[in-house]
Amino acid sequence: xxxxxxxxxxxxxxxxxxxxxxxxxxxxxxxxxxxxxxxxxxxxxxxxxxxxxxxxxxxxxxxxxxxxxxxxxxxxxxxxxxxxxxxxxxxxxxxxxxxxxxxxxxxxxxxxx
Amino acid sequence: xxxxxxxxxxxxxxxxxxxxxxxxxxxxxxxxxxxxxxxxxxxxxxxxxxxxxxxxxxxxxxxxxxxxxxxxxxxxxxxxxxxxxxxxxxxxxxxxxxxxxxxxxxxxx
Numbered sequence: 001x002x003x004x005x006x007x008x009x010x011x012x013x014x015x016x017x018x019x020x021x022x023x024x025x026x027x028x029x030x031x032x033x034x035x036x037x038x039x040x041x042x043x044x045x046x047x048x049x050x051x052x053x054x055x056x057x058x059x060x061x062x063x064x065x066x067x068x069x070x071x072x073x074x075x076x077x078x079x080x081x082x083x084x085x086x087x088x089x090x091x092x093x094x095x096x097x098x099x100x101x102x103x104x105x106x107x108x109x110x111x112x113x
Numbered sequence: 114x115x116x117x118x119x120x121x122x123x124x125x126x127x128x129x130x131x132x133x134x135x136x137x138x139x140x141x142x143x144x145x146x147x148x149x150x151x152x153x154x155x156x157x158x159x160x161x162x163x164x165x166x167x168x169x170x171x172x173x174x175x176x177x178x179x180x181x182x183x184x185x186x187x188x189x190x191x192x193x194x195x196x197x198x199x200x201x202x203x204x205x206x207x208x209x210x211x212x213x214x215x216x217x218x219x220x221x222x
Contacts, residue, residue, distance in 0.1 A: 042212030098203025
């Protein structure tokens with residue numbers, strides 16, 4: 001079975017631009033979570049979606065938004081990019097909530113110049 | 114939220130040595146996972162271990178939920194064990210995992 005997939009792998013954007021990152025969960029998983037990892041730190045939770053509804057939101061500004069589609073894939077959108085948004089963005093897939101094992105995709109490395 | 118502390122922050126080993134990584138957490142959890150982050154950034158699942166003991170080859174893990182800690186053991190370390198090891202915890206009805214800051218392991222030949 002395919003694991004969690006993310007696209008694109010790498011992305012370079014300019015300050016003020018908008019970016020969309022995509023994630024496809026493991027087949028049969030209905031939960032997708034997004035995490036931001038800056039260099040030297042552990043991943044920080046951004047959003048979680050289950051059955052197309054937002055179930056959790058981390059401490060991130062409104063410039064960050066996400067959605068989940070009927071096929072359970074997900075998009076993370078970031079508007080008005082700042083230099084500080086440069087990070088590795090990770091998507092996690094699980095059957096349901098935090099009590100279930102989470103599986104991570106390879107990540108999208110975003111560089112904002 | 115749940116606080117997660119990992120120790121030590123850095124570990125340098127000679128190939129063949131054994132080591133223990135520790136994860137302390139501040140509240141009851143019903144998910145605890147250990148990950149190895151490869152050089153390309155992907156988090157590789159090592160153990161899903163909210164309680165008890167598991168072994169997988171040269172790696173093993175123990176979680177004592179009542180005392181709020183988990184240990185990851187690496188035996189006969191190899192250079193391929195190098196990387197960052199993360200502990201992450203979760204608790205229903207929350208949906209997120211809370212991560213520690215990681216332990217950076219360097220295994221020298």
